[in-house]
Amino acid sequence: MQLPSIAFLYEIFKKSSSVQTDTRKLKLGDIYFALKGPNFNGNVFASSALEAGASFAVVDEAIPNSEAIDDRILQVRDVLTTLQDLAKHHRQQFDIPFIAITGSNGKTTTKELIAAVLSTHFKTYTTVGNLNNHIGVPLTLLSVQSDAQMAVIEMGANHLNEIGSYCQYAMPNYGMITNCGKAHLEGFGSEEGVKKGKGELYDYLKINNGAVFVMKDYDYLNTMSSGIENIITYGNTHGELQGQPQTNNGLLQVVFTKGTLLDKIQTQLVGDYNLPNVLAAVCIGQYFKVPIEKIKSTIENYAPSNSRSQLTGWKNNQIILDAYNANPSSMKVAVDNFAKLAAENKIICLGGMKELGEATFNEHQALVEQLQQTTWTKVVLVGTEFKDCTHHYNFFDTVVAAKKWLNDQNFVQHTILIKGSRGIQMEQLIAE
8 A cells, every 4th residue: 555645645635624632623624634542542433523524534544435435535554743844844834933942940931922013014823722742732833824924833842852853843933932940840850950951952953054042041051052053031030131030910010221221021921930931022023123112012022821821700708819830830830930929818829730750749738838938828739749748737638628618717808719630620620
């Protein structure tokens, strides 16, 4: 059997509506890629995908009873590799800036700010949500249309050689690492492992004469990026662009001190830890000559969603909802920021941190000890990760139990920080 070539698949792709890996989201004319995983096999759904309106199904197993639709079933050696190869072929059709963003914390917010700024001046395509893994990156690339002038690609990773592999088909010519912290230690092994893994983006750009945007205040990023010819810097106290954080009604305000005609930007983001994200968006916007008034208005109008640094309300209380994800580095800065916040009756609700491997107990105990340095009205810890830690706080195995307790307290006029790993779903504490 002769396997279809990438060139052949690309001709089909150009005539299709889009690419889809989930039959539940299929639109008429999509190409269905039958991916496999530990708990699913997309090949099983190939026939139903075609019945639902897919133009073709790309599979890597024989499909039983498919004689009547054989011409619409394209069998390849490996569906995932084919998807990635097709994405690379599509990427090679463009001669525009492809900006890759990775890091331990803040990459999705940074990506959204940068894409929003660039979109005011260029036709810009970007990662939807956090489709930033070995499936999400090629799907994002394949979503870039022929009218594109800019592409912003988010790359997530939890082990070595992952970012490097994404670069092989995303082929970025610009990149930035937001930071390197204690995230995914189970896969990376250590903070040095995190730096090595994230640094694969710098490695690729160094070899391919790309440019990087670097947070100059982080010494380790300066070290990691050494040898790259094209470096554009920003920071709080160092860099070509500089800005200082201030708090205005609980929200971050950035006052610029160098490298821009902007005076200040009032954001809708909570926390000084969002300063580098805002500076990155301004830096990249200015680099690509987006008018500063567009940069300012776009960032000021950006409202965070999906439980990321949101300031919201619940039963006459003020809520800082930052429950999309958490790791030791992001937890530390969130607690520090909340401790500094000028508010009375502060309640802190923290969910367990996932993917820490052997470091799980030590990192959660360290977090407890950090909490003990500040007086809080109440502290609520949720998740079995805290079970063996030494403390006198309110502890619940599940968010369901914590939610019941929180509802029973009838708190009014309190300021509540809610943060935890995605697996804990801490946003459920205030869900209706």
